[in-house]
Amino acid sequence: xxxxxxxxxxxxxxxxxxxxxxxxxxxxxxxxxxxxxxxxxxxxxxxxxxxxxxxxxxxxxxxxxxxxxxxxxxxxxxxxxxxxxxxxxxxxxxxxxxxxxxxxxxxxxxxxxxxxxxxxxxxxxxxxxxxxxxxxxxxxxxxxxxxxxxxxxxxxxxxxxxxxxxxxxxxxxxxxxxxxxxxxxxxxxxxxxxxxxxxxxxxxxxxxxxxxxxxxxxxxxxxxxxxxxxxxxxxxxxxxxxxxxxxxxxxxxxxxxxxxxxxxxxxxxxxxxxxxxxxxxxxxxxxxxxxx
Amino acid sequence: xxxxxxxxxxxxxxxxxxxxxxxxxxxxxxxxxxxxxxxxxxxxxxxxxxxxxxxxxxxxxxxxxxxxxxxxxxxxxxxxxxxxxxxxxxxxxxxxxxxxxxxxxxxxxxxxxxxxxxxxxxxxxxxxxxxxxxxxxxxxxxxxxxxxxxxxxxxxxxxxxxxxxxxxxxxxxxxxxxxxxxxxxxxxxxxxxxxxxxxxxxxxxxxxxxxxxxxxxxxxxxxxxxxxxxxxxxxxxxxxxxxxxxxxxxxxxxxxxxxxxxxxxxxxxxxxxxxxxxxxxxxxxxx
Amino acid sequence: xxxxxxxxxxxxxxxxxxxxxxxxxxxxxxxxxxxxxxxxxxxxxxxxxxxxxxxxxxxxxxxxxxxxxxxxxxxxxxxxxxxxxxxxxxxxxxxxxxxxxxxxxxxxxxxxxxxxxxxxxxxxxxxxxxxxxxxxxxxxxxxxxxxxxxxxxxxxxxxxxxxxxxxxxxxxxxxxxxxxxxxxxxxxxxxxxxxxxxxxxxxxxxxxxxxxxxxxxxxxxxxxxxxxxxxxxxxxxxxxxxxxxxxxxxxxxxxxxxxxxxxxxxxxxxxxxxxxxxx
Ligand SMILES: Nc1ncnc2c1ncn2[C@@H]1O[C@H](COP(=O)(O)OP(=O)(O)OP(=O)(O)O)[C@@H](O)[C@H]1O
Ligand SMILES: [Mg+2]
Numbered sequence: 001x002x003x004x005x006x007x008x009x010x011x012x013x014x015x016x017x018x019x020x021x022x023x024x025x026x027x028x029x030x031x032x033x034x035x036x037x038x039x040x041x042x043x044x045x046x047x048x049x050x051x052x053x054x055x056x057x058x059x060x061x062x063x064x065x066x067x068x069x070x071x072x073x074x075x076x077x078x079x080x081x082x083x084x085x086x087x088x089x090x091x092x093x094x095x096x097x098x099x100x101x102x103x104x105x106x107x108x109x110x111x112x113x114x115x116x117x118x119x120x121x122x123x124x125x126x127x128x129x130x131x132x133x134x135x136x137x138x139x140x141x142x143x144x145x146x147x148x149x150x151x152x153x154x155x156x157x158x159x160x161x162x163x164x165x166x167x168x169x170x171x172x173x174x175x176x177x178x179x180x181x182x183x184x185x186x187x188x189x190x191x192x193x194x195x196x197x198x199x200x201x202x203x204x205x206x207x208x209x210x211x212x213x214x215x216x217x218x219x220x221x222x223x224x225x226x227x228x229x230x231x232x233x234x235x236x237x238x239x240x241x242x243x244x245x246x247x248x249x250x251x252x253x254x255x256x257x258x259x260x261x262x263x264x265x266x267x268x269x270x271x272x273x274x275x276x277x278x279x280x281x282x283x284x285x286x287x288x289x290x291x292x
Numbered sequence: 293x294x295x296x297x298x299x300x301x302x303x304x305x306x307x308x309x310x311x312x313x314x315x316x317x318x319x320x321x322x323x324x325x326x327x328x329x330x331x332x333x334x335x336x337x338x339x340x341x342x343x344x345x346x347x348x349x350x351x352x353x354x355x356x357x358x359x360x361x362x363x364x365x366x367x368x369x370x371x372x373x374x375x376x377x378x379x380x381x382x383x384x385x386x387x388x389x390x391x392x393x394x395x396x397x398x399x400x401x402x403x404x405x406x407x408x409x410x411x412x413x414x415x416x417x418x419x420x421x422x423x424x425x426x427x428x429x430x431x432x433x434x435x436x437x438x439x440x441x442x443x444x445x446x447x448x449x450x451x452x453x454x455x456x457x458x459x460x461x462x463x464x465x466x467x468x469x470x471x472x473x474x475x476x477x478x479x480x481x482x483x484x485x486x487x488x489x490x491x492x493x494x495x496x497x498x499x500x501x502x503x504x505x506x507x508x509x510x511x512x513x514x515x516x517x518x519x520x521x522x523x524x525x526x527x528x529x530x531x532x533x534x535x536x537x538x539x540x541x542x543x544x545x546x547x548x549x550x551x552x553x554x555x556x557x558x559x560x561x562x563x564x565x566x567x568x569x570x571x572x573x574x575x576x577x578x579x
Numbered sequence: 580x581x582x583x584x585x586x587x588x589x590x591x592x593x594x595x596x597x598x599x600x601x602x603x604x605x606x607x608x609x610x611x612x613x614x615x616x617x618x619x620x621x622x623x624x625x626x627x628x629x630x631x632x633x634x635x636x637x638x639x640x641x642x643x644x645x646x647x648x649x650x651x652x653x654x655x656x657x658x659x660x661x662x663x664x665x666x667x668x669x670x671x672x673x674x675x676x677x678x679x680x681x682x683x684x685x686x687x688x689x690x691x692x693x694x695x696x697x698x699x700x701x702x703x704x705x706x707x708x709x710x711x712x713x714x715x716x717x718x719x720x721x722x723x724x725x726x727x728x729x730x731x732x733x734x735x736x737x738x739x740x741x742x743x744x745x746x747x748x749x750x751x752x753x754x755x756x757x758x759x760x761x762x763x764x765x766x767x768x769x770x771x772x773x774x775x776x777x778x779x780x781x782x783x784x785x786x787x788x789x790x791x792x793x794x795x796x797x798x799x800x801x802x803x804x805x806x807x808x809x810x811x812x813x814x815x816x817x818x819x820x821x822x823x824x825x826x827x828x829x830x831x832x833x834x835x836x837x838x839x840x841x842x843x844x845x846x847x848x849x850x851x852x853x854x855x856x857x858x
């Protein structure tokens with residue numbers, strides 16, 4: 001867009017003043033991420049100093065009071081919950097978007113889209129509460145105890161589904177009409193058109209959607225905390241309770257002090273690293289496309 | 293839109309047909325179940341007294357008056373800080389930097405990352421920075437400031453989009469008339485960008501109201517009526533969390549609070565889509 | 580530098596007041612070896628041309644040969660385009676336009692520009708005229724009302740809009756919008772008017788009205804007009820200049836009086852172009 005590299009403003013103190021104050025403001029906004037990283041590191045440093053990074057993965061267990069800091073069960077918890085929910089939510093979300101664009105009669109398409117938008121706006125604590133009072137008892141009837149990896153996966157699925165569905169919906173809306181006309185002219189049936197023409201055209205948009213939903217799944221705290229049981233263990237079935245990295249922070253931060261507190265900041269750093277990796281890969285995929 | 297008339301002809305088409313309708317049906321059913329459950333159990337308990345009375349017996353009885361007050365204060369602090377910073381940054385990114393400039397690229401990139409940072413990490417940061425380092429303690433101020441950091445990316449993104457939706461010819465013709473950039477910004481661009489700004493504002497408010505994890509360790513749990521911004525105050529979402537997890541027998545009030553929260557968010561959501569579909573176009577086309 | 584008429588002084592001059600017409604050629608804009616690049620790609624190169632005071636100069640040439648880009652150099656709108664580089668020299672009334680330190684705001688006030696597509700602001704008709712005036716220091720209500728009426732009369736819009744000055748400018752027809760834009764430029768008493776195909780986005784009827792208006796401005800303003808309509812150029816211009824793309828960049832092929840360019844072209848390209856065989 002416009003640039004200020006030229007000397008246009010040299011006489012125009014108001015313009016210059018404005019520009020420089022905007023720069024100051026933007027610098028604040030731009031440095032928050034840096035501040036977050038710095039503070040996480042500063043708070044995590046003591047334990048990294050005493051314990052070292054390796055022991056977060058090799059210690060026999062997570063007993064911070066006794067100086068044992070094994071994060072792996074929580075990492076697995078996060079990974080299992082994330083993978084399960086992404087695997088279910090992705091096809092459901094994409095099919096939802098396909099429904100809106102190619103299957104639903106237009107009287108249904110609009111309300112259905114609104115419904116997905118509304119789902120996207122429901123706060124996580126409400127999902128968690130519903131999972132706790134409705135879903136967990138149901139699961140307990142099938143296989144006690146109830147709070148479990150399965151409950152976590154299901155709740156996460158409902159939570160991240162709108163993300164991928166809306167993203168896919170936006171991508172499908174951008175498919176050029178002539179592709180569809182061309183396919184119709186060849187006499188291709190509906191699903192064949194979608195699979196053969198539409199999906200390849202929106203691949204990068206769908207991929208961005210998957211990245212976004214994965215980020216949400218990794219970062220979700222409250223709902224997971226409320227339905228997963230929070231036992232520190234590597235689950236052997238999906239009915240076992242688990243504890244995720246995020247839930248661990250939320251649970252123990254209230255009373256953690258010293259190295260224990262620092263260890264929680266280490267898990268915060270781990271979460272942040274995962275997110276940065278995701279953002280970078282998303283950027284890599286959608287390279288050349290505009291911000292937003 | 294592909295032709296919706298033709299019936300599926302072979303097995304694969306039938307299968308796809310069933311799957312697509314099945315997925316849509318499933319999503320709708322779950323949504324209705326969730327919303328229906330909350331409305332069904334919550335509606336009987338919502339009343340004026342519930343909205344204004346203080347909670348009693350750890351929240352099992354009584355209402356949510358002080359909690360609504362704390363929530364609005366937290367939201368107020370959040371907006372008071374994030375709006376000027378957000379609008380300023382958006383103006384700079386959209387109007388005063390080129391897409392290629394280093395400063396713009398770095399700022400955008402860090403905002404992208406900020407948008408993805410999990411809320412619990414914001415909580416950690418807020419606790420370390422605002423509560424401990426700046427010495428604000430567990431307070432409404434700390435909570436609001438933490439939320440401000442969180443909603444900034446959303447706010448900036450849609451405000452910037454609002455500015456980009458303003459036709460380039462406004463800027464050219466203003467410059468050709470010898471108007472300064474400040475004037476152009478204030479009199480022409482800002483009014484035309486208001487819809488985008490409103491969308492950002494409403495989205496930000498939505499995100500802030502829904503937030504729980506970032507507030508647990510910053511604004512705290514205290515459910516008394518706050519007397520100043522330095523008091524700890526319990527947000528509505530934390531109230532629901534606390535009632536359902538830590539207070540046995542708190543479910544009725546948790547349902548009612550959840551209903552209130554959902555109603556607020558649905559209202560916000562409705563405002564956004566109304567603005568996005570009607571507000572944006574009207575504003576730019578005529579005025 | 581000749582003294583600039585202050586806008587804040589008594590705004591006595593009528594926008595259509597007779598001024599020294601185009602008789603003896605007296606250069607007011609002098610362009611010397613001007614080139615413009617978008618990134619590495621040249622839009623036009625090495626243009627040397629002078630524009631005479633009070634005359635109408637027509638720029639003609641095929642699409643994409645850099646006519647619009649050329650106009651935007653003269654009021655430094657090029658500053659708004661990232662990656663755009665201008666070299667050479669432009670002097671307007673002894674003012675070095677491309678000098679880094681000049682006051683571009685004043686420069687642009689002194690050089691009006693009309694765009695191809697009418698671009699009134701999304702404000703009311705009155706605000707469209709009033710807002711730039713206020714920004715340039717005219718605060719007196721009575722005076723503003725006065726100027727609004729004079730300029731609207733000058734563009735023949737007064738009778739059409741005098742009862743609805745408070746309605747949105749975007750509700751006007753295309754031709755009315757374009758005349759409003761001309762009025763908006765005239766209100767600032769420019770010394771030079773740049774017009775970039777001012778009629779081409781309009782229907783034939785409004786196009787005719789705007790052309791009549793431009794003809795009416797002839798002799799009162801120094802006008803540089805880009806047009807694709809050769810008949811129009813021949814009808815209204817005193818001077819003409821032909822741009823053409825050569826080796827991937829626009830060049831000035833020939834410049835002279837309109838009479839000479841259209842009746843007695845020296846360059847074969849010009850001859851071919853004006854006789855309608857090419858372009
Ligand atoms: N902002 C820009 N960035 C990059 N290239 C540009 C830009 N504006 C114009 N160009 C290029 O510069 C060349 C000259 O463009 P210009 O608009 O000046 O031509 P023109 O003679 O006005 O054409 P027309 O008669 O169609 O209006 C064209 O090749 C165009 O693609
Ligand atoms: Mg042009």
